[in-house]
Amino acid sequence: MSGLTRGSAWRVRWWGAAIALSLICSGTMAGVWIGRQHRAPPSDECAVVEQLSHEWLAIVSFNNRLDSDLRGGDRAVEVADAERAMSAKLRAAADAVSSASLKDLLRQWADGAKLGADSRRTSNGMPTQSSDVLRNYVQAAVTVYNATAALRKLCPNMAPPPEN
Incomplete structure (x- = not known):
């Protein structure tokens, strides 16, 4: 020093x-x-996510029945309307929860549901699908899958993914 x-x-x-x-x-x-x-998010917030997952599963089940029904048309519009309404519910839920991780994942799920509804509406009645419609449909499916898989880790009592 x-x-x-x-x-x-x-x-x-x-x-x-x-x-x-x-x-x-x-x-x-x-x-x-x-x-x-x-x-872990609060249990009451997981209860909201779990309820939404059951509603989504009902839409997916209806869509799966639609895919095996050759009438499509108006029923495809019904599925698109249900997906769009679900997107709005998911967004409202995202705004209502306090958990940042739930907020982000619910918004991603809402984005995927809206994109799926939009691509379904665009493709309704088209004999062949454009590459943009198919790309949007695939992107919607991947977005929904990723968001719900991550949500299922946070809220394990969500409805199970649909079986194909």
Whole structure:
């Protein structure tokens, strides 16, 4: 400590302690924030997600019956309307929940449901599907699948995925 006086040595130690304390506080706050992001959502919020999953399963079941029915047409519009209404319900649920992870996943599910409804409406009555319609339909299916799979990890009592 050749160039340090007794007072400056004390300041160096004080600043070192202040920096160490600051780093400890920052680390603790980061840990708390990360812990909040990964904790299980409240059970009442999972109950909402679980109810929505049963409603979605009913739409998927109706759609699966439609696929085996050659009449399609008006019934395809019914499915598209149901998917669009479901998208609105999912968005409303996303706005109502407090869990950030549920909010994000419900919004993704809503986006997928809306895209699916739009592509179903666009393709209704077309003898062949355009590549854009097919691409949007696949994107909708992947988005819904990914969102519901992630939600199922947070809320394990969701309705099971439909069997094909």
